[in-house]
Amino acid sequence: MLKSKTFVKKTRGGRVMKIVREHYLRDDIWCGSEACDQCRQESTVLQREACIESNLCSFSHYLVPDTNVVLHQIDVLEDPVICNVVILQTVLQEVRHRSAPVYKRLKDLIHEEERHFYTFTNEHHRETFIEREPGESANDRNDRAIRVAAKWYSEHLAKPDDPKLVLLTNDVANKQKAQEIEEYVKGLIANPELVDRLALSNDDKNDIASSRVLFPEHLPLSRIQAGIKSGSFLQGTFKASRDNYLEAKVFIQKDEEDGTEVLIQGLQHLNRAVHQDVVAVQLLPRSQWAAPSSVMLQDVGSAKDDTTTEEEEQEEDAVRDVDRKPTGKIVGIIKRNWRPFCGMLNISQIKESTRHLFTPADRCIPRIRIETRQASTLAGQRIMVAIDGWPKDSRYPNGHFVRTLGVAGEKETEEEVLLLEHDVPHQAFSQAVLSFLPKMPWSIKPEDIVGREDLRHLTVCSVDPPGCTDIDDALHCRELANGNFEVGVHIADVTHFIRPGNALDKEAANRGTTVYLCGKRIDMVPELLSSNLCSLRSNVDRLSFSSIWEMNQKAEVVKTRFTKSVINSKASLTYAEAQMRIDDTGKNDDITKSLRGLNKLAKILKKRRIEKGALTLSSLEVRFHMDSETHDPIELQTKELMETNSMVEEFMLLANISVAQKIYDEFAECALLRKHPAPPPSNYDILLKAAKSKDVLLRTDSAKALADSLEAANVDGFAYFNTLLRILATRCMMQAVYFCSGMDNDFHHYGLASPIYTHFTSPIRRYADIIVHRLLAVAIGADSTYPDLTDKHKQSALCTNLNYRHKMSQYAQRASVAFHTQLFFKSRGVLSEEGFVLFVRKNAIIVLIPKFGLEGTVFFDGKDKSGLNLVFDEEIPGVSVSATAGETQNKKPRLDS
C-alpha cells in the first residue's frame, strides 16, 4: 500500500484555504472481470462473454462511458440492452457533483445485478491514479484520468480472447481514442428506438446563427449569488399557472416570514423557467406591477416559432391598485428540476419532418420539441419525454423520447401515466421485500402472545366502507360496574410483521402510503399483510395495538392506557349495517349495545370538538374515494354520510390525539406528529368574495369564527350555497403535514382544533402510523428501540418523504377520479345538469357540477372546440355546453362581483 498526498485549495466563505488531504493508493483494487486471472477477487461483476450486438464493435467488449455521456445519455444507459459497463470512480464523483437525480439513477443501475455495472475505484488504484499537472484544468485532469483508466483496462485484459474496452464519449479531445456514443448506439442492431433516446447534443451551431434570439440570456450563477446577497434578486421556486401559460408565480422563502409570492407575466419575463425550477427573480419597478390575469390561455401555437406574437397583447386596462401584486422577471435559473414527463406527441404537419412537438399531460409544463423518426408509430400513444435544454433562440425546450407507455385512452395506459406523473412507486414488490413476509399458513404462536393482553373475550367489531379488505381499526365499548364506559380502539399491529430496517420496512417507508385509485389499490405493504394477516377480519385471532379509555357518562376521559393485545373481532360491518343495527330497536345483542354506546359517546365528543372550533369542510373528491368497484364506471355514487361514519371518525381522532400526547411526553425530541397550520388571511380572499356575492359575511379571524359563520351562511332558495362555501373554504386551507417534534415548535392542528395530533390508526396504509406505533411501543415498554427511531434528522427526512408521497397520492386519486368521470361521459353523450360558477375569468368561467363532482372550464369564445390537443378535452365541451344552459341564473351574481 503506497501513500501519496494531494494538495487541494478550497474557498469557503470567501477565504482561500489550503486543505491537505491524504490520498492512499492501493494494490488491492480488482478489475471485476470474469475473464481476468491476475486479480485475486472473490466475486466478479463483468461477464466473460460481454455481447451487445453491434455493427461497430462485433467483438466482446465492456463500455466505459465518460461523465458527459452518463449525464446526458442516462436514458440510453438505462436500457436493458446495455450491460457490462465499467463506471469509473472519477465519473461517479463528477456525476454526483453535477446532478443528483442522474447520480441516483446511476446508482440504481449499479445495484441491478443482471446489468453487470462495475464501479472501478480508479482514483485509489496505484496504476490509474494521476496527479493534476500544472496548468491543467480539473475537467481536463478528470478526462485524462478516464483515459488512463480505460487504457489500464485494455492493457490489463490483453489476452486475445479477453473482452475489449470501448470508451464512450462525446468530447472532441477524447474522441481520437474512443467511440462516439451516437455512432455506437446507431450501430446497435435491433434497437432503432434507442437512437431517439439520445439526448440532443449542443453542437447544432449553425442553427443559432440563423434564428433570432427569443429570450434574454440567463445570468451566470456567480452574479445571481451576488445579486441575492445584495438583495437585488430573490430566490424562489417557480410555479407555472395551470390556467394561463403566460403567467407564473415564484414562491420566495425567507427565514423570518412564511414566504411571499412574486408574479411573473409574459414569455420574456418567464424566460424559459419550467415548473418547479429554483429561480432568481428581479422585481420590476412598482409602476409595472400587474394584477394576476383573469384570462385563461392555453398554448396552442404550432411547432413553428413565429407564433409567439399571438396572444401577447397585455390588456392594460384599469387595474385597481389593490389588485396589483409584486411582479418580477426571471433573470436566471439556480437549479432545474426537470423530470421525465408523460404526454402525447403532436405530429408535425410536414410529413417528412423528424421534429415534433410534445404536449405534456401536466398543464404546468410547456410543450417540448423532440426529434424522432418513429412519429407515425408514436401517434396516439402516451409517451415519456425528458427535457435536454432550452436554448435562448427556441420557443420551446428541446427534449428526447424516453419510452412509450401504451395507447392513449386505454385504462392501463392512463393509469400508468397517472402513477408516473405523480411519482407513485407501483412496481410489484421485489423478492427481497417478499422474503420478510411471515410463512403461510400463519397462526398466532405462544411466543407472539408474550407481553400481550388477551382481549379475545371482548365484543370487538369493525365498521368500514363496503368492500374494504384492509381493515385496520376495530372498536369496542362496554359498561363498567361503576357506571363508566370502557372504550377500546384496536389497531392492526403492523409493526409486529414489519421490523425496522429490513427490505420490507424500507420499501414501505419509500412508498409512504397506499394509493387508492378508482377500482385499483397500490398497496404500501404486500397484500398478504394488508388484506390478511394485519386486516382485523371477523372471527379470527389478530394481533393488535389497543388504546383503551375509561370514560364517564359525559364522555370525559378518566383513564387512558395503551397495550399490545390479541383480539377476535366479532363482526365486520359496513357503515350502513352498523347504522341499521343502531336504529333497529328490536336488536339487543352485545354488538348492537356496544355500537349504541359508542354512538352516544361519539355524539358528545363531536359536539365538544365543534364547540372548540373544529371545522367541518366539504369537498367533492371525498365522494369519489368510494367509487364503484366495477372496472368501468357505471354510475357515480354520492357518498352518504351516516352517523356511524362520524362515530368511527370521532374515536379515531380521540386515539390519535391520546397517542400524540403520549409519544410527545415520552419523546419530546423525536415524536412524529401531524400539524395543520392556520392559513394566512389572504388565502380567504376567494371565499370572502364568493360569500359577498350573496351578501353573506364570513369571519375568518379564527377557526371557531369561521366554523360559526359558515354554519350561519345560508341563502334562501339556494340550499347548495352553504356546501359551495365549504368547498371553497377547503381550498383556502393549508396542507396538513407530518413533522418531527424536535424540529418545530408549532404543533397546532387548525382543522381539528387540537393542540397536538398524529396518525396512529391506519398503519396498513400509512407509514407514519408505523413509526408512531413503534414510538408508542417503546414508550410503553412493549418493544425495543432502534437507532433511526430516535434520530430527529432521519425522522425529519422521513417526514419530508411522507408528506410528498401523501400529497402526490391525493393528486393521483383526484386525477384517477377525473379520468373515470371522463370514461363515464364517453358513453353518455350530452347531458343537461345544474352547475355552479366557481370562478370568473375574463374569457372563461370555471363551473362545478355537483352531481358529478366535475369541475370544468367554459370558454366564451368557443376556441376550445378547435385546437385542443389532449384527447380527453374532447369530453369537456360536451359537458360544458350543457352546463351553460342549465345554470344561467347562478352565473350572474358572480359575474357582477
Added chain:
Amino acid sequence: MSSFRCFVLCGNMAGLELLSDQGYRLDGRKASELRKVQARMGVFAQADGSAYLEQGNTKALAVVYGPHEMRGSRSRTLHDRAVINCQYSMATFSMSERKRRPHGDRKSTEMSLHLKQTFEAAVMTQLYPRSQIDIYVKILQSDGGNYSVCVNAATLAVIDAGIPMLDYVCASTVGFVDETPLADLCYAEESGGVSSLALALLPRGGQIALLQMDARLHQDNLEALMDAAMTACKGVSKVLDQVVRQHLQEASLATGD
C-alpha cells in the same frame, strides 16, 4: 438570502461521501484501516523522555520531565503517589488557518485534563510518592484525531523517560457512518457530521483508560463502535511496540551492551 446560503451549503454537504458503496473512504482507506503511523523516540536530549509521532497528517511531539520533586505549589503534593501534570498545546501553524493562541483556551484545557486522566490510569504513580511527572504534548500539524495522537506520542515519551506503566496506552478515534464504524478518523471525516468516539485502551488487559463521546449515538450502535475502537487501539499498540523494540535495539547497540 439565508435560504440561498443554505442551498449552497447543502451542495457542499453533498460533496463529501464519507464511505463509498465500494467500501472506500475519502482518502482511499477501508473502514477498519488505520492511517500510516510513524514514530521516533528520544528526539530531545535535555528532556527525560521524548517522542515524535505521525498518524497520517496529524503530527505530535511529546516531552516528559520527571519524576521530580514538586514544583510550584507544594499543597498539591500527594503522599501516596506522584502527581501527573499534563499540558496540551497546538502550534500556531498546525491548521489551515493560523491559530491565535497556542494553549490555554478551553479546548486545550479540556484536552490537558483528558490526557492527565488517561495517564493517571496507566502510569504506576504509587512508585513515586510526593513527586511530580510532567507531560507536555504539542500538535505540530492537525488532521483529525488529535487526542489519540497525543496519547500515543506521550506513551512513547513516558517509556523513553523510563517511567513504569501498566501497559502501553493506545488511543484511537472512531466514527459511525452508514451503519459502519470507521477507524482513525481524519479531519474531513471528523468535521463531516460523524458521531465520533475517542477511546484510550490498555490493550493487554483490555482496560479502558478513557472513553469520550459528545455526539448522539443510538445505544445499539455503541457496542459495534467500541469493538472497532478497541481493534484500532490494538493495531496502534502493535506499531508502538515495534517502535519501542527498535529504539531499544539501537540504544543497546550505541551503548555497546
